[in-house]
Amino acid sequence: MASDDKLIEVKNLKTHFFLDQGVVKAVDGVDFEIRRGETLCIVGESGCGKSITARSIMQIVDPPGRIVSGEILLHRRIAGDSGGQVEDVIDLAKLGPNSREIRSIRGKEVAMIFQEPMTSLSPVHTIGHQISQAITLHNKVTKAEARQQTIETLRLVGLPKPELRVDSYPFQLSGGMRQRAMIAMALSCHPNLLIADEPTTALDVTTQAQILDLMLGLQEKLGMAIMFITHDLGVVAEIADRVAVMYLGLVVESGDVYTIFSEPKHPYTRALLRSIPQVGGKVRQRLDSIRGMVPDPYNRPQGCPFHTRCTEKIAGLCNRVLPERVTIGEGHEVRCLLYSDRGDIA
Ligand SMILES: Nc1ncnc2c1ncn2[C@@H]1O[C@H](COP(=O)(O)OP(=O)(O)OP(=O)(O)O)[C@@H](O)[C@H]1O
Ligand SMILES: [Mg+2]
Structure with a gap:
């Protein structure tokens, strides 16, 4: 079902909260894209910026938060002069939160559902x-x-x-x-894009399964793309075409769902995957939790944000250099110095 044409491209998006105590860099250089009709799952621990990324796309970030830089390019098909459709690209990041343009797009071309129905x-x-x-x-x-x-x-x-x-x-x-x-x-x-922010987390397992089936059925019927935010890697395996893994305001790895599960490259993705229970594992087997704590968002570590918890960090390098995105396979990107050309960095 997934086709190659782009619906939305998020490029180097930064959304910060300006508080008296300091600046919270909730989203700090996020990149991903979603193609028409596909499901992109966004995963990552609590506080890594999943919801703020979604709210930035909708231009519903609450003050004192605001988008400080980056692009959110929405590709639209509009009626051309000669009767056919032409593609038009609009940068949602440049629109004011109350502008007429965003109000005509929000709810119509891009819609969002929340974990708690009473918020909408x-x-x-x-x-x-x-x-x-x-x-x-x-x-x-x-x-x-x-x-x-x-x-x-x-x-x-x-x-x-x-x-x-x-x-x-x-x-x-x-x-x-x-x-x-x-x-x-x-x-x-x-809508062409439905953003679903943990829409089933508060429901019992049976209702959760019904709602997921419903969304996938509607997606097929209506041809919309879904950006699905979840903590639950079981749900990801079931519904995703592609996956973006977030850590501290950055996408650290992205790729198609099969590649992410079978050949995860980033030490954080690997740690996340190790933390899910295995079928056939020992009954009382302890789950591997990821070592250490997520750093305080006011004081993001220098270099790679994951280096403080990473078991594979390169001494003297990962604490200094923010890894660039590296393409390591078709549609598979990772931000980790283990895969960068270190000659360039030195
Ligand atoms: N209104 C706000 N004021 C200040 N900081 C905020 C605000 N909203 C979010 N943040 C901060 O931004 C960061 C990202 O929050 P976000 O809600 O996007 O996380 P999340 O990945 O959706 O987490 P969860 O899985 O718990 O929903 C967090 O550090 C959070 O404390
Ligand atoms: Mg959230």
Whole structure:
């Protein structure tokens, strides 16, 4: 399903928080791209900047945070003069968080779902009212048409009795149903990119599996790309086309899912993979946790951000030099000095 044409390219993105105590470099040079129709999973430990990367794309970073540099290039297909479609590229990083352009893109071309449905659903309006509003905001339709489309979208996400549920308030729905309603809201305008920030972490395993199946089914039907943020490498193995591994505000390794699982190169990726339970392992086998703590975000280590925990660090080098991205296979990139040409660095 994944095709080669680019939908979004994030280049050297930096989003920092300017606090009295100092600057938190939450995202500090992130690069990745997502092609039309594919699923990119973003993985990494808590605090590495996954959510802030997603929020930067949507231009919903809360102050005192802001994008300080980099590009977020969205490739769009728009109607050309001669009737066909032409490609147009817009840099979302350059748009103001309240600009007319970003408001026309947010929710329409790029939509986001959150771990906690109540962050995107208002408790005081019915779900039908909220989804219809999203539809009328971006499309020229009457109220009655919007309501009909809302019911159809609720049906699409598998909400039982959508013609009745459309008039429910979020608190009248179960957690799984609320998640479906939130997905319906995100899908109501047929986005080209759906950003899902740990959308199933709060659900029980059965509901989680149902929601994942639902998202993949809808992806196939609607042809949208998904950027899926998760801690769960089992989910990654199940749904990803490609994977980006983040550590302290940087993508340290990226590649197709098969390569990342079978030939991980970065010591951090390897450590992450060692930390998942093995089928057939000894029952009381201890999981390998990654040695050491994630450094304090105010004081990022110099050089490679992972060197303070890395078992393969090169003395005198990794604590000084920030590794460049190195391509080591088709679509497989790693930021690690073990794979850099050290002649260049010295
Ligand atoms: N509003 C804020 N003010 C200051 N720092 C913030 C703010 N929001 C996030 N951060 C910091 O930015 C860094 C990245 O946070 P982010 O939420 O992107 O992490 P994450 O990878 O999504 O983690 P998790 O897996 O726990 O959701 C963290 O160090 C966090 O403390
Ligand atoms: Mg997060």
